[in-house]
Amino acid sequence: MTESEKKIRAKIPGEDTGIEVRRSLCAICSPSHHCGVDCYVKDGKIIRVEGTPEHPYNHGKLCTKGSSLRNYVYREDRIKTPLRRVGQRGEGKFEPISWDEAYQIIAENLNRVKEQYSAHSVAFFSGYCKWYRPILHRMAHVFGSVNFGTDDSTCVTAKILGDKVTAGCGAGPDMAHARTFLGWNYDGYYSAHLSVAGVQKLKERGGKVIIIDIRDTPASKNLADLFLKINPGTDGALALGMAKLIIENGWADMDYVEKYTYGFDRYKALADQYPLDKVAEITGLDAEKILEAARLYATNGPACTNYSASALVHHINGFNAHRAILCLSALTGNFDRAGGNVPNPPTYLHKPAGFKVREHEFRSDRYPGGQERIGAERFPLWNQLYDEFQAVDLLRQLEEGEPYPVKAIFGMGMNAKMLPETDKLLAAMAEKLDFFVNTDLFMTLTCKYADIVLPACTSVERGELKAYQGGYLTYTRPVIPPLYESRSDVDILCDLARVMDLDDGLLKQGYEACMDWIIDGCGLTVADLKASDLPVKVPVAKWPAEAGKVLSGGFKTPTGKFEFYSETIAAIDPRYGLDPLPVYTDSLADQNDPETREKYPFYLCTGARLAHALHSRIHETPWLRSLRPDPTVEVHTADAARLGLKDGDRAALSSPYGEIRMVVKVTSKVKEGVLMTLHGYTEANVNELIGRNHVDPYSGFPGFKGMRCNISKIQEA
Ligand SMILES: Nc1nc2c(c(=O)[nH]1)N[C@H]1C(S)=C(S)[C@@H](COP(=O)(O)OP(=O)(O)OC[C@H]3O[C@@H](n4cnc5c(=O)[nH]c(N)nc54)[C@H](O)[C@@H]3O)O[C@H]1N2
């Protein structure tokens, strides 16, 4: 072997090897992360991926998912060309067509529905991807439809709305200055790996960590000084019980409460209903541990809290559970205080970066009005506070056609498996829609129901704008050209704006012009950003966020205070029965009749994060699938013994809505009586077990993490 051949085998970049390192970001996972990656490219192909050491966000680190980026990009089931359906909806028979043809068919059909029904009968929907959303959102409005919806209908928004009604805004943990970290359903190792270092540093400084989770996790094992393994869905009761202890023991910051909060007396009266013995009974926790958690959090301050994006608000009592936990931070004077939770408004696509851009204006300036969004009638709080339709109501509106029919869906990464009763949703789409187009990387179950399927490209095949904490903006450049005939989502949207001759000069100019409009005023242009292959510090950025601004400037709530008692909720029509206080209710309240209890004795928790999985999108990525080859249900040792279940057995999981099959994993990490599974598998989709009406009435969020269920062994023939 020659020297040069050896270097090629070792993948060493250089002129002699023809290997070049090009930089991009990995967009497989949560948009709040998106690590910088170094892609080693030879002959137009990515041959190696590493974390970018100089990247200000991930500093060279890469998780399990990012490490499989190459395997993801080159998956064989990538959609290669635009496709037109030739079989029945759902059958999966398509023929390739040209981009021009696809655009023409889309334009004709969307305009036809608009003429025959109305523009609102066309719903624009985005799955988990966030990067193209400002363009899609604006396009929906310019087309004339109020109906833009996304996975925000089930992700984090319930928490955001809880923050809004209580404090006017959200507030992140100020880990650098805290003495105590209350990791309420925190397991960064699985869901946000770069956040773990901050907790480790706090421990190194002698700080204390409390973890509250329903299962043993790496965080409970490696980080917790105090671990509360709580009964699922009972967190609201724990938070109210802790409030009672904090008030009773004189640990509350009453100066703060008097100066900055509203509704304390009513909140105290509510907390009084949760004495320690009752809370211990509900939560399944030792009374001493509850007392210790309350004492530590309230007296070893400043203390900050993790507010999870989904774990709590995926219970039908989760909106109020989140509010009850948030209230503890005001009760102890930790909201907007250094070392507590400090507001830090999002810059772009939910990501705080210390400066403002015109994203909101770009999205909403062209809002057409003239009709209520999908879900408006059923979820008034959501509708009042969030500028998207509530997709959880899509199935009902499709079926009933009330208050008006939905006749077309323009989907990007739309994945029906994300929503309850997936099979019914797909059936309703097949039956009721005149036209459905979906754009994805892969031929998913949902794509099979589309009339037209468009091939999108991945993050390494496109350029995109992204903000990073620390005051950074980046505009990536493609590492390789789009594979096959795939295109970048935003190019597809801007092409369509031209083909449909939409009345919007900005969209017709293309993505870069739109981004320049959005970042106008930051002191940088897209051209400046493109000149660097690393994120660029924005001159006007202020980082880190300063504590105390809300306390001095006033809370953006009706009373200008932190509202233990929400006047926003009090103003909602009483027939909805929404309580202005963060009351605790049973997370299975709608399933407690004796028959259902008996038939479905288990508590099913779906989708708690694991390192190798992300929703539906990487179950089919071979390297990642190899880490857990089967859709698996975790069963407690005692339950398994009682039911005669062993590791590797096949079992049927059933609920009043359906039945799926999974492989058993016996463990003592979960609690007795609880079953845990991932979501997003096509062959074992847990959302077929979750009822469409099993939702939190405040947010509309489905109870993904709390549903009655049964399990039984399948006797193999
Ligand atoms: N049972 C249960 N259900 C849940 C949850 C749970 O915990 N349990 N979690 C909920 C939460 S929090 C969320 S966020 C949602 C996630 O909801 P989903 O939207 O289902 O998330 P994904 O499956 O990651 O992505 C949807 C699709 O986007 C495609 N995609 C990936 N990249 C691109 C791209 O660049 N362009 C385009 N056009 N498509 C792309 C993927 O291939 C995939 O088919 O699921 C919710 N549903």
Ligand SMILES: Nc1nc2c(c(=O)[nH]1)N[C@H]1C(S)=C(S)[C@@H](COP(=O)(O)OP(=O)(O)OC[C@H]3O[C@@H](n4cnc5c(=O)[nH]c(N)nc54)[C@H](O)[C@@H]3O)O[C@H]1N2
């Ligand atoms: N690897 C990976 N990372 C992800 C994702 C992914 O799919 N895979 N998804 C991303 C997305 S879209 C989101 S929304 C976020 C979600 O991020 P998180 O909100 O952090 O979500 P989880 O990891 O599901 O939940 C955190 C912990 O809460 C626990 N938990 C579940 N139910 C309860 C309960 O009733 N009470 C208590 N106290 N704890 C409970 C779980 O066991 C889990 O360990 O993660 C993001 N990061």
Ligand SMILES: [Mo]
């Ligand atoms: Mo999410």
